[in-house]
Every structure is written in C-alpha cells, then in structure tokens.
Amino acid sequence: MSQWLNVAKRELRSYFNSPIAYCFIVVFLLVTCGLFMTTFFLSGVATMRPFFSSLPLILIVFVPAITMRLWAEERKNGTLSLLFSLPTNSISLVLGKFLASFAFGILALLSTLVIPIMLIVLGDPDPGPIFGGYLGSILLLAFLLSLGMAVSAFFKDQIVAFIISLVVGFSCFLAGLEFISAFIDGWIPGLGTFLRETIGISSHFNSFSKGIIDIGDCLYFIVFSVIFLLINVFTLEGYLRMRTTKGFAFGCILLIGIGIFLNGIFRDMHLGRMDLTEDKIFTVSPATKRVFERLKVPIRVTYYVSPKDKLPTPMKDMPRDVGDILEELKRLSPKFSYKIVNPEDIPDEIEDIHKKGILPFSAQTIEHDALNIKRIYSAISVAYLDKKEEIIPQVVPDSLGSLEYDLVSRIYRLTLTSKPKIVLITPNSSMDPKLAEMLRQAGRPPQEMDRFQRIVEILESQGYEVVKQKITKDTPIPDDARLVMIIAPEKMSDRARFEIYRFLRSGKPVFIAGQSYTYSYSEGPNGPELHAQKSLQETNDLISPFGLKIGEKMFFDTRHVTLHVTSQRQIGMFTALVQTPVNYPVQIQVLPDQMNKDLSITNSIAGLLYLWGSPVSVDDDLLKKYGVTKTVLFESSPGAWERDFHFGPLTQRDLSPPNTRQLKSYPLAVLLEGKFPDPFEGKKVPKWASDKTDNETETEKDPNRNQQVTSKPSRLLVVGCSEMFSDTAIMAMGNPVFLLNSVDALSLGEELIHIRNKTQVQRFIRPVSTKEKLMWRLFTVFFMPVLWILYGIFRAISRKKNRLLCEGR
Numbered sequence: 001m002s003q004w005l006n007v008a009k010r011e012l013r014s015y016f017n018s019p020i021a022y023c024f025i026v027v028f029l030l031v032t033c034g035l036f037m038t039t040f041f042l043s044g045v046a047t048m049r050p051f052f053s054s055l056p057l058i059l060i061v062f063v064p065a066i067t068m069r070l071w072a073e074e075r076k077n078g079t080l081s082l083l084f085s086l087p088t089n090s091i092s093l094v095l096g097k098f099l100a101s102f103a104f105g106i107l108a109l110l111s112t113l114v115i116p117i118m119l120i121v122l123g124d125p126d127p128g129p130i131f132g133g134y135l136g137s138i139l140l141l142a143f144l145l146s147l148g149m150a151v152s153a154f155f156k157d158q159i160v161a162f163i164i165s166l167v168v169g170f171s172c173f174l175a176g177l178e179f180i181s182a183f184i185d186g187w188i189p190g191l192g193t194f195l196r197e198t199i200g201i202s203s204h205f206n207s208f209s210k211g212i213i214d215i216g217d218c219l220y221f222i223v224f225s226v227i228f229l230l231i232n233v234f235t236l237e238g239y240l241r242m243r244t245t246k247g248f249a250f251g252c253i254l255l256i257g258i259g260i261f262l263n264g265i266f267r268d269m270h271l272g273r274m275d276l277t278e279d280k281i282f283t284v285s286p287a288t289k290r291v292f293e294r295l296k297v298p299i300r301v302t303y304y305v306s307p308k309d310k311l312p313t314p315m316k317d318m319p320r321d322v323g324d325i326l327e328e329l330k331r332l333s334p335k336f337s338y339k340i341v342n343p344e345d346i347p348d349e350i351e352d353i354h355k356k357g358i359l360p361f362s363a364q365t366i367e368h369d370a371l372n373i374k375r376i377y378s379a380i381s382v383a384y385l386d387k388k389e390e391i392i393p394q395v396v397p398d399s400l401g402s403l404e405y406d407l408v409s410r411i412y413r414l415t416l417t418s419k420p421k422i423v424l425i426t427p428n429s430s431m432d433p434k435l436a437e438m439l440r441q442a443g444r445p446p447q448e449m450d451r452f453q454r455i456v457e458i459l460e461s462q463g464y465e466v467v468k469q470k471i472t473k474d475t476p477i478p479d480d481a482r483l484v485m486i487i488a489p490e491k492m493s494d495r496a497r498f499e500i501y502r503f504l505r506s507g508k509p510v511f512i513a514g515q516s517y518t519y520s521y522s523e524g525p526n527g528p529e530l531h532a533q534k535s536l537q538e539t540n541d542l543i544s545p546f547g548l549k550i551g552e553k554m555f556f557d558t559r560h561v562t563l564h565v566t567s568q569r570q571i572g573m574f575t576a577l578v579q580t581p582v583n584y585p586v587q588i589q590v591l592p593d594q595m596n597k598d599l600s601i602t603n604s605i606a607g608l609l610y611l612w613g614s615p616v617s618v619d620d621d622l623l624k625k626y627g628v629t630k631t632v633l634f635e636s637s638p639g640a641w642e643r644d645f646h647f648g649p650l651t652q653r654d655l656s657p658p659n660t661r662q663l664k665s666y667p668l669a670v671l672l673e674g675k676f677p678d679p680f681e682g683k684k685v686p687k688w689a690s691d692k693t694d695n696e697t698e699t700e701k702d703p704n705r706n707q708q709v710t711s712k713p714s715r716l717l718v719v720g721c722s723e724m725f726s727d728t729a730i731m732a733m734g735n736p737v738f739l740l741n742s743v744d745a746l747s748l749g750e751e752l753i754h755i756r757n758k759t760q761v762q763r764f765i766r767p768v769s770t771k772e773k774l775m776w777r778l779f780t781v782f783f784m785p786v787l788w789i790l791y792g793i794f795r796a797i798s799r800k801k802n803r804l805l806c807e808g809r
Helices: 002-016 019-043 049-067 072-077 080-084 090-122 127-152 158-175 178-187 191-198 201-209 215-240 248-268 286-293 318-330 347-356 397-414 433-441 453-461 494-505 539-546 620-626 695-701 735-747 751-759 770-808
Strands: 212-214 273-275 299-305 336-341 361-367 370-376 378-384 390-392 421-425 465-468 481-487 510-513 517-524 527-534 548-550 554-557 563-571 574-582 587-590 608-611 616-618 629-635 640-643 667-674 714-719
Touching: 002 019, 002 090, 019 049, 019 090, 019 770, 049 090, 049 127, 049 158, 049 201, 090 127, 090 215, 090 770, 127 158, 127 201, 127 212, 127 215, 158 178, 158 201, 178 191, 191 248, 201 212, 201 215, 212 215, 215 248, 286 397, 286 751, 299 318, 299 397, 318 336, 318 397, 378 397, 390 397, 397 751, 421 453, 453 465, 453 735, 481 494, 481 735, 494 510, 494 539, 494 714, 510 539, 510 735, 517 574, 527 574, 539 548, 539 620, 539 714, 554 587, 608 735, 616 667, 620 629, 714 735, 735 751
Parallel strands: 299 336, 421 465, 421 481, 481 510, 510 714
Antiparallel strands: 212 273, 299 378, 361 370, 378 390, 517 527, 548 616, 554 640, 563 574, 587 608, 629 667, 667 714
C-alpha cells in the first residue's frame, strides 16, 4: 500500500508545484460557476440542476487536460525507466497516479461548494439532489480520469492523448442522449437504446442530480473505471516493459465487452436505489401505505402497452419503469394486483378495450432520417368491484413523477361509496357592452362568460363531481355535497346565506375566495397605466358574522411578479396584438417562506400568484368568544402596505412603498375550525326570493329544509383573492396545487395531499436586491478562484524561500 501512496503523494505534489494546476482550477471554476450564475437570478429557483446538467460536458473537456500528461509526458521525457527502477509495480504506479489526479479533481469540485452555500442563504434548497449531484460528479470524474489515463498510456504526444480522450468521452456522452439513440434506432432498431443503456454517460448521470442514487448507475461508473485502469496496467506491462503484446488488443476488447455486458445486465436488474430527496418524492409515501392498508376488496390494475420494439426511443423503458412502480405498490397490500398487457396479443378484446377508453395515441419517431408517426398504447385501467373502471389514458415519461398520485387518487375515490360532490358558486361575467351590441346587431344574442371554468376542469380531472349552481328554492345545496366553494361572491339573498350557514353548521366545510378590487391596464401618455375598480363582490357580508373581513383598501406588496398584458396597437394600416410586460405591486407573489409549513395544504407549494388580492383581517376576540380556532395558511411579505382608493390611474405614490414603519405582513388566507354560531339565531327563517307565501306555510311544505340544525365542528377557509382562481391565473405557479390541496383537505382528508405534494420540487429563492445580486455573483464566481490564486502565490514564494535557504547552505 505504501508504494502507491508514495506515488500518489509525489504526483499530487507535482500538480501544485506547477502553475498549470492553479490555471486549471481557476478556469474550471470561472466556467462552471459563471455559467450557472448567468441564469440563476432569472429563474429564481433554489436548485443546482442547471449546474449538474452542464457539468458532464465541462468535465469531458477539462479532465483530458489533467490526464494527457500523466503517461505521455513520462514517455516523452524518458522518465519511465526511472519509475520502473523504483521498488514498485505497474498496479501501484497506475493507482498512485489515478488517486493523485482524482484528489486534484475532487478539490476542483469542492471549490464549487460556494453555490450550495449561496442557495442555503437565499432559499431552502433540497439537500438530497445537491448531495446526489456531487456524488454522481465524483463517479463521473473517476470514469473520465481512468479513461484519460488509459488513452495517455498509448501516446507520447500530449495533444493527441487530449484529443482522443475528448472524442471518446464525448462519444459516450452522446450515446446517452435520447435523440441520438432515437436516430440510431431509426437505422438499426434497438442499437441506439442498447448503447444508451450500456455506455451512455448522460443516461446514467441524470438520476444523481434528481436525488436518486441508483445502484445500477453507480456500478456503471465503477465497472468502467476499473476496466480502464486494468487496460492502463496491461498497457504498461505490454508496451512500457516491452513484454509480449500477443493478445493485448484482444484482452482490451474483451474487457470493454465485459463492461458493456455487465451494464446491460445491471439495467435489467432491480438492484435497488436510495431516495435522497427531503420529501422522499421518489419513494412510496406513508399516505399511500395507509390507503392500501384499508383495502377490503381486491383492486386490479392493468397496464396496456405496446411491445418495446414498437415504442419510440424515449418510451422504450416505460414497461420497466411503470412495472417498477406497480411492483412497489403491490408489496403494500395483498389486495392489490397488476398485469402488463400488450393489446396486440389479445385481438379479440381490442373492441372492449377501446370502449373502456384505452385508445392508441400518436407518438413521433425518427426512422431513416425521416419523422414518422406511430400509434401506440400506454394506458392504465383500475378496476374495483363492479364500478366503472378508472382510466389513465396516456402514461408517458413526463407523467411518471405523478403516476403514484394518479393511481392512488383513483383507487381512493373508487373505494368511496359515492363520487365526492363539490358545489361551486361563481359569478357570471358580463360581456363587454360594445361587443355585446355588435353581436345583437349581427343577430347573435350575447351570452354570459364564465371566468372560472378551469376550476371545474381541474376538479373533474381529479375525480370530483362538480355542480355549478346558484342557491335558489329550485336548486338548493344537495344533501350529499361534501363542500361548498364560493368564488367572488355576488349579492346573495338572506335565504341563500342561511342555506350556506346551515350547511357549515351541519359539519360540512365551506371555501370562500373574494377580493375588494380588480385592476385594468391601459396605455397612457407615459407608458402603461394601472386603474383600480371597486369589486362588486359581497364577500364581507358573508364572512363578517365569523369575525373575518376582506380589506377595503388597495393592497400592495414589494414581492410581486412581472406579467404580460395583451393589447391592441396600431402599426401603420394594421392593428396588431402585442404583449406588454407590466410589473406592479398588485401582482403579488407568495413564496414558501410566507406559507404555513405545519399544514399539508401549503407546506409543499413552490409559490402562488395572489393576483390583485386583499388582506384578510380577523377579530380574535370574537373567535375566542365562539370557541373557534384560527390558522393562517399564508401571509404577505413584511413589505406590504395599503392605500386609500381613488379614481383615475394609480400614482407613483400609490405604487411606491411608504416608510419602513408602515410596512408589515398581512394574513392572506385563513382557516377557521370549530362550532360556528348561527347568524340567524332568534330570527325567522328567511323566505326564498321567489316565494310569496309566509313562513308558516313554507315550513309546512318543507319542514326539514327550514329547520335549524345543531352546530357540529366544521371548517371555513377564506382567501382574500378570487382572481387567482380565474381562468387567466389558475395555472400560474402553484395556484392549481393550492386549489386541489384545499379541496382534498376539506372534502376527503389530507392523505391525497401528501401523495400529490411529492411532485412539488421547485423551491424559489427570496427576493434579492440588485446590490445583493451583484454581491452574490462576485462571491460565487470569483471568491474561490481568488483564494486559489493567493494560495498559488503563497506556495511559490515559500518554495522560492526554501530553495534559497538550501542554496545558502
């Protein structure tokens, strides 16, 4: 052991005795950290995925610069004879040089730790993908170093060794790319996929940056690193010591063939993996386990998928990947069973499969340099008792991350006695008067538009039955409704409010979202202008009996986002639609540090667009009197303020933050829990607006509908923003996730939320000023290079002093 350690120490010392090492590290850091910082503040996401996605290519270029001199220089200078005159052997020489270069490369990688330090200060990054990315980088470093050393041993010229190492490394990288393997498959079916799975660098490296440590991927790098080192040893033995070269080429090819063969086997084996992500997003959640433990009747899942040779290259691993997920679910309960079926093997059942909703869909493939369309199957059906089967119509690589939720949510709802029903009450938006008049003149009566239609689509896609209605005598709240959602409440009759309160006091939850103002954008003489309009909503009439109130002043926040507003602009003779970026403090952004981490509804949401919203004030004394508890779901940033309403465009004073003392944080969404009081206590039951009879006659006709109910524990969720649920904003940031989490928590429970939240991995950094951005750029890009330069100067001066002392003796 001392032999290769001595060689490693000698080599490592020689690195830092030369300015080349410092130049290498400085340039490496400037390139890697500089590229990362160019887009970091634009995305604002606390992740190192962009860093690790570009790192393989950077290492493929830089590592040959380290290895090209390891043997080529020894051969060129004729110092190999001196090495072999030492009491050592080829294995010790190879290991020593490898460990020295490996330690040098790790020092260069560790110098990039300034990036995770910055992420920790500015946000809350997931440490798992960062650790996994660095582990994968170290394994990739070992792979490329051993490859470069093996190539360097063949040549005396360092430049030739550098170019050959670069070409081989880059070829392995390309082999792992899906579009390259798809291109090769187009000419020789199956070859591109085989090369991607056995020798492709990128296909084995990408999982590390996600926070997944796959044993098969680790073995890929380890096996080839060992093989390249063995080739290096054989090269020394066969060429440098002038021993027989018979069978040398065959031995090298055999070793590489063994490596390809072993990695082909590893890809088909389930060797296990570790999920390093903080929320274990690639592991079956405890909530899924609880759902499966309660299964009383067998659940049958069938995955219909075309044969592997007919799938496009990006989907060739789908049968294996989906099978892994289904097998993991099968271990949770004996009541769960699955099978993978090729529809082409059951031609007699094709018609029945199509009736279920299992239909082939089009997928693009590349064959002989031409784009072709294939019709393939990749769908899942879930069967439970004699109920109608639930169908996941398309299972593609992008949907694998949410497949557990897609399956378990359908299983959960199948086991319910009835489909969960949600009552949705929204206003009908009136059409623009000019457009309405044009339609009337054209003989087409104008129709009211629904600005909240996407809420229905989102909820129905998750298995809910959504009933859109107004509360009238003919359309009361259904008895089997699990939740009433009221978005942008309009003026309601006393009887409609009585029905909502009655529903709430019966122990069923209510969700209310409303705001005090809407805003419009227009072009003014000096650019875009913002106008405020008082909302016609009557939210406060509905929630004030419970100590809640939507703020009545215009509300602003220093944390806001840029939006693009479409407007008409006259360009010569033509009218064009143009998008104008607007950045006003009413376009409020809510980040994770403003959300309640103790609630499943909000603890894994990356951010919200709180568009034009208002704060929610709470009368704590009144809640205490009623025995109702309050929980704030999320709040504004500490840099929020209010202004009095006025007509006309908002002024610079309105849009500019006041002095620091007037800035504070406001609650934006509140959850009340407990037994709610009856606002109509001691009063007669209000009549329906269309009913002309007195209360006594109405009670005789419908005694159950008009009687008071005994108050039961219930929940009321109030959000001071309805526009965030409109069709224009519902898909922004984490708004749809917040909607689904709220509905799930109020109507079904929190188990499905825990499963869905596994897919939420984006974490945003806090707002950063321009000066702070500049400081972090300088720190990340230049701090470590400057330290290395200073260390190099210090070491050079120390060596010079030592040399002078030796000469003085």
